Amino acid sequence: MTDHDGIRPDLPDSPEALDALEPGDLDGHSIDELADYLDAGMQPADPSIDDSPACQNALAAIIRVRHASLRSLEAAARDEAPADESWISGVLANISIESRSGRDVPLRPLSETERPVMTEGAIRSLIRRTGDEVPGVLVARCHLDGDVTELASPIRVVVEIAIASGPSIPATAELVRTAVAGAVAEQTDLLVEAVDVVVRDLLPDPEPGTDPEGAR
Amino acid sequence: MSTTDETLAAIEAAVLEVPGVTDLYRSRPTVASAVQAVRSIAASTGPLRVVIDDGALRVVIGTDGFRPAPEVARAVHDVALATAAAQGLALSRVDVRVARVG
Amino acid sequence: MHHQSLAELDDAVLAGRSSDGDVRAFEVLIRRHTPLLRAYARRTLGSTDELDDVVQETFITAWDRLDSLEDLARVKSWLMRILSRKCLDRIRARRIHDDVTELEVAAPADDAPDRVAEARSREDAVERALAELPEAQRRCWIMKEVLEYRYDEIAAELDLPPSTVRGLLSRARKNMIRLMEGWR
Numbered sequence: 001m002t003d004h005d006g007i008r009p010d011l012p013d014s015p016e017a018l019d020a021l022e023p024g025d026l027d028g029h030s031i032d033e034l035a036d037y038l039d040a041g042m043q044p045a046d047p048s049i050d051d052s053p054a055c056q057n058a059l060a061a062i063i064r065v066r067h068a069s070l071r072s073l074e075a076a077a078r079d080e081a082p083a084d085e086s087w088i089s090g091v092l093a094n095i096s097i098e099s100r101s102g103r104d105v106p107l108r109p110l111s112e113t114e115r116p117v118m119t120e121g122a123i124r125s126l127i128r129r130t131g132d133e134v135p136g137v138l139v140a141r142c143h144l145d146g147d148v149t150e151l152a153s154p155i156r157v158v159v160e161i162a163i164a165s166g167p168s169i170p171a172t173a174e175l176v177r178t179a180v181a182g183a184v185a186e187q188t189d190l191l192v193e194a195v196d197v198v199v200r201d202l203l204p205d206p207e208p209g210t211d212p213e214g215a216r
Numbered sequence: 217m218s219t220t221d222e223t224l225a226a227i228e229a230a231v232l233e234v235p236g237v238t239d240l241y242r243s244r245p246t247v248a249s250a251v252q253a254v255r256s257i258a259a260s261t262g263p264l265r266v267v268i269d270d271g272a273l274r275v276v277i278g279t280d281g282f283r284p285a286p287e288v289a290r291a292v293h294d295v296a297l298a299t300a301a302a303q304g305l306a307l308s309r310v311d312v313r314v315a316r317v318g
Numbered sequence: 319m320h321h322q323s324l325a326e327l328d329d330a331v332l333a334g335r336s337s338d339g340d341v342r343a344f345e346v347l348i349r350r351h352t353p354l355l356r357a358y359a360r361r362t363l364g365s366t367d368e369l370d371d372v373v374q375e376t377f378i379t380a381w382d383r384l385d386s387l388e389d390l391a392r393v394k395s396w397l398m399r400i401l402s403r404k405c406l407d408r409i410r411a412r413r414i415h416d417d418v419t420e421l422e423v424a425a426p427a428d429d430a431p432d433r434v435a436e437a438r439s440r441e442d443a444v445e446r447a448l449a450e451l452p453e454a455q456r457r458c459w460i461m462k463e464v465l466e467y468r469y470d471e472i473a474a475e476l477d478l479p480p481s482t483v484r485g486l487l488s489r490a491r492k493n494m495i496r497l498m499e500g501w502r
Contacts, residue, residue, distance in 0.1 A: 021492045031491050032484060061495045065444060066463050068498070072441035073464065076357035083352035091348060091374050092341065095381040100339035101315065107286045113297060113307065115272075116289035118314040121339040126281070126317045128340060138323070141334040162331065187285045187317050204326055 020054070027052040034058050097121065105148045108189040118188055120148060127159060130183040134175045136164035140200050144190070154193040157184060162201035173197040223303040224264045230299040231266070231275060236288035239278030240265050241315055266296075272309035273300070281318020289314055325349075330390040337384040348377055351394055355401050362405040372408065376401040395466045402465050403475065406457075424452030426493055431500040440498075447497035455490035462487055 023030045049055045102120025124142050131139035140162050146155040177195045242265050267274050279288045289312040296310045324346050335343035355373045387396050430450035437443035461467040473480040
């Protein structure tokens with residue numbers, strides 16, 4: 001029915017035909033309704049659009065223009081040089097780890113003059129590093145559920161991981177759970193009631209010829 | 217430097233000597249300060265990293281990830297208090313914040 | 319797993335880790351998307367030595383605002399929107415009069431279709447077509463179709479009533495389709 005460009009060859013494709021972009025030409029629909037319909041993934045299905053040849057033609061035209069624009073930008077991106085190393089260092093030097101530190105998590109004070117805390121960001125970084133050290137595992141996200149700002153409040157640690165194909169998933173998840181529970185117990189004063197390990201993803205297989213564990 | 221500044225400098229030096237402390241950050245750390253974190257007070261140029269706020273000392277540290285962070289925080293508190301007292305400064309509180317573990 | 323393998327991860331995972339505070343994951347996002355952001359900035363601002371700064375500012379802002387990224391997989395278009403905002407700020411700063419107000423009247427020039435028809439590729443054609451649009455229409459079109467802004471966001475960004483934005487977009491879409499369909 002349609003050629004590879006999505007054009008319906010049984011309809012006139014002269015510029016004049018596509019000049020007809022007013023609702024009167026599009027079975028009562030404005031070009032904007034059609035664009036919105038596209039944006040909504042064509043859901044819920046509207047037969048007055050789906051069954052209208054004029055609308056289908058216009059939708060195809062909208063898609064063609066959008067794709068051309070995105071491809072054009074991607075082509076221009078390929079002509080740009082990769083990011084300069086010293087420029088990257090400049091960016092990193094200016095981002096604030098404070099802004100991602102999260103809540104202040106109290107450590108247990110033993111005297112009146114002590115007010116120790118650890119940042120949530122430090123704890124997440126610790127969890128990430130601990131999980132990453134388990135073979136075949138990459139930590140995707142992690143967070144602490146519960147009121148971490150209150151000492152002795154029960155906390156649930158949630159670790160979402162990606163796993164390389166190969167190792168047994170339950171065994172690996174258990175390794176992560178144990179390692180994370182141990183690290184958090186040793187390095188914080190959080191009262192952890194559970195460590196949930198959620199396997200989110202399989203990691204892509206490494207390129208042939210490379211060692212999956214890589215070189216450090 | 218005023219007496220308070222000398223005391224703060226002495227506290228900084230002492231904190232850096234605490235086993236398990238790898239970094240001493242300014243109160244608003246950026247990645248840049250993490251990368252250039254002062255390892256010895258002799259190399260320090262510019263403003264002090266520890267501050268006194270209403271009688272309370274604020275210290276932001278990174279630890280080595282081996283010695284448990286709560287222990288390191290306590291040791292930092294103890295050393296800061298002792299160093300301050302030795303210089304005639306009474307601190308009402310020492311607020312240690314661990315911003316990085318390992 | 320070691321840090322080099324971060325470079326092969328998809329945007330969603332990297333954005334998630336960055337949001338959790340992982341600077342190395344964010345660094346991979348910087349390397350990966352800088353060329354696209356530079357290309358967009360170059361198109362918007364011209365080839366100026368502001369490009370480095372505006373892209374750097376984009377990443378610094380992005381780091382602070384990662385919590386507001388709703389769909390982690392769409393981090394690329396989210397970065398582009400932050401960049402677009404900063405480019406707009408710079409354009410406004412350059413101008414004495416903000417002529418985004420010359421709205422309803424403007425239309426592409428009569429010989430616009432000819433220029434588009436001469437393009438040697440569809441990508442080139444779409445860029446020529448965009449260049450033929452009146453500026454207000456072009457800006458709205460790019461914000462909606464390329465950067466995926468919502469209507470109300472465009473209105474807020476350009477300080478225009480939503481009805482005006484819809485009117486501009488309507489014209490822009492029709493003009494783009496007409497101009498592009500003249501290309502073979």
